[in-house]
Amino acid sequence: MNKILRVNMSDLTCSFEDVPQKYRYLGGRGLTSAITCDEVPPTCHPLGPNNKVIVATGVVTGTAAPTSGRISIGGKSPLTGTIKETNSGGMAGQKLARLGITIVVEGQPREKGKFWLLKVDKDGAELLPAADKWLAKGLYETYPLLFAEFGEKVGIIGIGVAGERLMANAGICVNDPENRPSRYAGRGGMGAVMGSKGLKAIVIDDEGAPGVPIVNKEVFDTGRKKLVEALRTHDVTKPGGALNTYGTAVLINIMNEAGGLPTRNFSSGRFEGAAKISGEAIHEACKTRGGVGKTGHGCSPGCIIQCSNVYPKPDGTELVSVQEYESVWAFGADCGIDDLDVTGELIYLCNDYGVDTIEAGVTIGVAMEAGLAGFGDGKKAIELMHEISKGTPLGHILGNGAAATAKVFGVVRCPTVKGQAIPAYEPRAVKGIGVTYATSNMGADHTSGYTIAPEILAVGGKADPFAVEKAELSRNFQSATAVIDSSGYCLFIAFAILDIAEGFEGMVETVNGVQGTSWTMDDVTRIGQEIIRKERQFNQAAGFTPAHDRLPEFMKYESLPPHNTTFDVSEEILDQVYAF
Amino acid sequence: MNKILRVNMSDLTCSFEDVPQKYRYLGGRGLTSAITCDEVPPTCHPLGPNNKVIVATGVVTGTAAPTSGRISIGGKSPLTGTIKETNSGGMAGQKLARLGITIVVEGQPREKGKFWLLKVDKDGAELLPAADKWLAKGLYETYPLLFAEFGEKVGIIGIGVAGERLMANAGICVNDPENRPSRYAGRGGMGAVMGSKGLKAIVIDDEGAPGVPIVNKEVFDTGRKKLVEALRTHDVTKPGGALNTYGTAVLINIMNEAGGLPTRNFSSGRFEGAAKISGEAIHEACKTRGGVGKTGHGCSPGCIIQCSNVYPKPDGTELVSVQEYESVWAFGADCGIDDLDVTGELIYLCNDYGVDTIEAGVTIGVAMEAGLAGFGDGKKAIELMHEISKGTPLGHILGNGAAATAKVFGVVRCPTVKGQAIPAYEPRAVKGIGVTYATSNMGADHTSGYTIAPEILAVGGKADPFAVEKAELSRNFQSATAVIDSSGYCLFIAFAILDIAEGFEGMVETVNGVQGTSWTMDDVTRIGQEIIRKERQFNQAAGFTPAHDRLPEFMKYESLPPHNTTFDVSEEILDQVYAF
Structure with a gap:
């Protein structure tokens, strides 16, 4: 990924930053958890101004790797009080990945009950006031209105009435291939956190997006084939x-x-x-x-x-x-x-x-x-x-x-x-x-x-x-x-x-191909443990x-x-x- | 105090035990917290069968010591999840003290929504089914019915509809000198714990009670006078x-x-x-x-x-x-x-x-x-x-x-x-x-x-x-x-x-007089810290x-x-x- 988009809901500004070196080989949950650990005070109120909503796509998301369209959303959960990562399929992940953007939503509007919409495309990002007609109704009504407004080909990450009302079981919804509001980063109430930021939806338009750079195409392709084969065989x-x-x-x-x-x-x-x-x-x-x-x-x-x-x-x-x-x-x-x-x-x-x-x-x-x-x-x-x-x-x-x-x-x-x-x-x-x-x-x-x-x-x-x-x-x-x-x-x-060992190998190779790393299967355990350890430190500091x-x-x-x-x-x- | 009365709400039995040596110099909060720490699993559900309600009077309660009618109620709080002691004035403390009884209510009836009443007097204790007319109504209506049933001179420790409904802000009510339901061991929701045990009220009849033995009457009287003087002067x-x-x-x-x-x-x-x-x-x-x-x-x-x-x-x-x-x-x-x-x-x-x-x-x-x-x-x-x-x-x-x-x-x-x-x-x-x-x-x-x-x-x-x-x-x-x-x-x-230093001295002397101890004012700090440390260990084990x-x-x-x-x-x- 190329840029971090900071969306400050206190002053309603958007700004882009380079991705720090330390996040270079992180995607999805690894990245949302790292940013949460680095930027969110563990004892903060999940619905207060100091929590954040972090949206990050996986390392291979947006490439031709099979079954890899996941998008991760992280922060501190109002349901559990722990660190949270919840991920979803649907149409948003690959589009955001092709734009090369990780989103960090922070701060909080002074005025409660007012909502905005974040529009992201190849030219940048902007916050728009949410129209009344998009609010306080079912997403099967709201999503078609959003697609009518922004085009049928956008990805949408949005919240329903539960999120608007700051309910701790509010999920974050991603449109499916037929644009239903049916895929969810559901668990842990991150929709309420988005609601507490006054953010109704993120609309992602990837037209003209640069796409995901692949450092080592050959390694990636080899891995992809192995993984596809495993998935097609099991x-x-x-x-x-x-x-x-x-x-x-x-x-x-x-x-x-x-x-x-x-x-x-x-x-x-x-x-x-x-x-x-x-x-x-x-x-x-x-x-x-x-x-x-x-x-x-x-x-x-x-x-x-x-x-x-x-x-x-x-x-x-x-x-x-x-x-x-x-x-x-x-x-x-x-x-x-x-x-x-x-x-x-x-x-x-x-x-x-x-x-x-x-x-x-x-x-x-x-x-x-x-x-x-x-x-x-x-x-x-x-x-x-x-x-x-x-x-x-x-x-x-x-x-x-x-x-x-x-x-x-x-x-x-x-x-x-x-x-x-x-x-x-x-x-x-x-x-x-x-x-x-x-x-x-x-x-x-x-x-x-x-x-x-x-x-x-x-x-x-x-x-x-x-x-x-x-x-x-x-x-x-x-x-x-x-x-x-x-x-x-x-x-x-x-x-x-x-x-199927070859499938596992292939998975690692696709990641290596995208990143130019040379991780082995053993590294998977090490990296996984590092992510978990970091998350656990957050929880400990939060009182767990x-x-x-x-x-x-x-x-x-x-x-x-x-x-x-x-x-x-x-x-x-x-x-x-x-x-x- | 002479006896611990165990009230088992699972099998609806009452039994008396001698007070273990380790509790000998404990009263009120010191005793409720000690029993809670010894008997209640810190991670238990506050409204489940493994929590307890402990009722203990203070060391000098029931004597002629001034302003000393407090009764402590302890256990694990459904409001806070911590150890809890909450105390009240009113008419129950001195009566229970004169009977020489500390009450431990434990277990839980299988049948939900059924309530009992515990009657305690000089001859023992028994559980009676609570009459329907005592339930699901205001205590200004229920308490007079209880006094009509058990006499105007009893002390009553009871719960209202909030406790019956297991609400975490349910207090435990003690009658005042005119038998109003107006004095409360209110904080921490111990009324819900009592409700979860199916215990609507404890009726305390101290007629013919032996009274509180005072080991060293002279020390007690000296202390009492000093304390009375301080209270009357400040x-x-x-x-x-x-x-x-x-x-x-x-x-x-x-x-x-x-x-x-x-x-x-x-x-x-x-x-x-x-x-x-x-x-x-x-x-x-x-x-x-x-x-x-x-x-x-x-x-x-x-x-x-x-x-x-x-x-x-x-x-x-x-x-x-x-x-x-x-x-x-x-x-x-x-x-x-x-x-x-x-x-x-x-x-x-x-x-x-x-x-x-x-x-x-x-x-x-x-x-x-x-x-x-x-x-x-x-x-x-x-x-x-x-x-x-x-x-x-x-x-x-x-x-x-x-x-x-x-x-x-x-x-x-x-x-x-x-x-x-x-x-x-x-x-x-x-x-x-x-x-x-x-x-x-x-x-x-x-x-x-x-x-x-x-x-x-x-x-x-x-x-x-x-x-x-x-x-x-x-x-x-x-x-x-x-x-x-x-x-x-x-x-x-x-x-x-x-x-007024003499008043403090007098307070300690009344305690010494009752117990036959020779605690100094320095001991007060030590003993207080011991109580708090013990409570804190409970909380730590509970995850705080x-x-x-x-x-x-x-x-x-x-x-x-x-x-x-x-x-x-x-x-x-x-x-x-x-x-x-």
Whole structure:
């Protein structure tokens, strides 16, 4: 990347700076975390003037590297109070990468409730007052207005009403290839931070952009070919493979079978309605309902996995894109809802209002536990989601996520770590992922160290899900992930490169090709650990200790059916994860 | 004290145990904190089965020592997540002390929403199912029913609807000498912990109680006389002195004059309506309105300060007891309300619903900042308080205190430390009290180290309120306070004993007389520091670090009128407080 664009929301100025040498070989999460550590006071209020929103693309994003369109957004999270990096597919990453820009949004307008839009193109950047018609409404209404204004070919990074209202579960939305507001850097509430800066959207026009310089084209091409080959070969990622055919929701039946599909606010690991919300059921509905329905949809150009989908209504018109595993699980099993039309509607509302589906679904589950709706009551769940848009007190509670909802209603069975909802894999049934949830720098996050691969999927080796000695496993996954999150690659390349050494090699070579470095596969571990260590220092300075690297207490004393196990990984093991 | 009464709410049993030797010389806070540290897992969920409610009376409580009727309630706080001790006057302390009982409530009933009542008398203890008519209503209705059932002479420790609903600002109520539900162990939400145990009330009947054994009667009597003399002599505490005549609200004008009366959610240190809500105005209303109005009311038998009051309506009937400085400030200046009839009504609602006045008032101030009411709008403030009783989502938000309210509505100017509302002294205008707020083990709490004495009142020496070198001052006040909170004495004896050495001596002698110890005044510091160190270890194990010993960030960058000062005490100074 060539320039850092500083957007000062206090005086409404934009300025470009050279990228300091120390950031030269950083992209994505590596870069957002580095800038956060260097510039954001760890104890600052996440919604105050001293937090920042950092937008950085991955090292290979914008090149021909496959499945590499990720964009990272970082800063201090209002949901967790930790450092945060959240990344997304969609159309923005490659465009921003081709412009060679990393964005740092800082300061805060004096006037509250006023919003601006940042326009970035090859000629520079400017802040425009946000038009009233873009505000306080659903993104399915706002995004088309923005595309009408700025052209259909721009990338948009924006926030919905949840972000405008500073709700801690507000995500940041990126348009998909058909310009839906459907791809999210969702987790950790960075949309609220953007909202607190008075920034409604970033519009990226890459027409005439210089593109991503590649220092060593030959190395890059060699690597790219190896990686493409691995992705095209591996059962999980290949065309017609599991992800491409059924989408990520192929995991519903698998996790249910394993007794690790959290059900009804984490009171069981098995859901009797699982089959009805499975990837297979999604595939079937797309086939039988016809119309726009499809699996094998790509979320950003150049992806060869294509695990997304467009889910049709019974009449074949579009209900929503995308019914993702985590989203379907959150609103499905975790809320006791066994109807894809209902989960689809709820996911649509998340996209529309600008909230993370995982956090939102777990929040509804907690609200159900609090008695605000019965488990399985899809109609009431939809009503609850509408509260977020209405901005009622209840909407503010729910928009602030599961931990806030549990706190406000006195719910003890609160499935969060560091304030962030635990995703779709039960740590009492799959211990390694529990180690990741507990120790991740970002709060509970499956993507920060996806030990499900060896524990459940027999990818990257095989590990007994009930075994507790998982410190090393989680650590290795966490550090490898930090590198992938920095590279710009989608995390899903991991399935292939964990099993196919040449693929891993190819991944590293593409990075080397772009940067002119000569990193080896060993460097990946070192670099990953450096990123994590830096993030961890931020958290420590913000007041986090090993006492926060724990799962919620109820998982220690409540046995989870069907295996009737508790989370029995010792604190000593948890504390070993960061012993590097 | 002779026995520990264990009340197990899981199996609904009561059992008595001997007091272990290690607790022999502990009372009040010293004892509740010791038991909390020994028995409560620091990382447990405050509303889960592993937290406990510990009720302990002070060392001299129940004797003829003056102004010593305090009762301490401890455990882990759902408001702050820290260890918590909160104490109250009223009728329960001396009765429980005369029975020689310390109560430990533990476990949790399986059935949620069911409540019991604990009856304690000279013959033992039993749990009775709480009658429906005692539940889900105001305590001004419930308490008379309880007295009708158990006799007018019992002491009652109970919770209101806020505690039943597990709201983190639920206090624990103790009847006053006229059996009003008006004295509160209010801070830190221990009422929610009691609610989570399914315990609605503890009824204490001390008829035929053995009384408090005094090992060395002569030493005790000598000490008592010295202390009585000091209290009767000092300008602040003497009959007809400042507290006795005007009540604690005598501080309104004083703090306003000092520019340290937090106004409109801590946006100014001076309130133009201060005189109208001052102690002088209370005194005047009691005089001119006649009827039941009086200042110089005592909150528990044997108090010779008598700083409480009964505030009359215009027609002379009772509005509320008591219009305390902190309460009047919280609903008055901090909400921009300059009408004692409104603050009185709001305080009445706090008593009725069972919430802490400081936290509730600061919460309304935050809600006003969030736009839920205009500053100064008393009518709307009263409506907001009613939400707590109604149990609406908004009521749940407000009932969870200022930090939860700020979080839910995205308010950055959130005047809390460790989740507990900052009381009525502005740390930007009085730096030492800011040091106490920041570093106290209990969250923001003026009573944990009342440096206002030397900084504003010229009691116990004189200190420049704007000087920042206050680590030692705060430390000394905090350790002395820990001892007073353990003795059973009201903290207000401090005014006299800080200035009159003989009074201090007398205080120590009464403790020695009861216990048969020979503690010197030097021991007070040592013992106080031991208590604080132990509490701090609990907090550390719960995940608290020096990063939490900080005031809210906005106080560092927002200047406070009229002095236009920020809180500029360095982190180094804050971290020196516990360097012992």
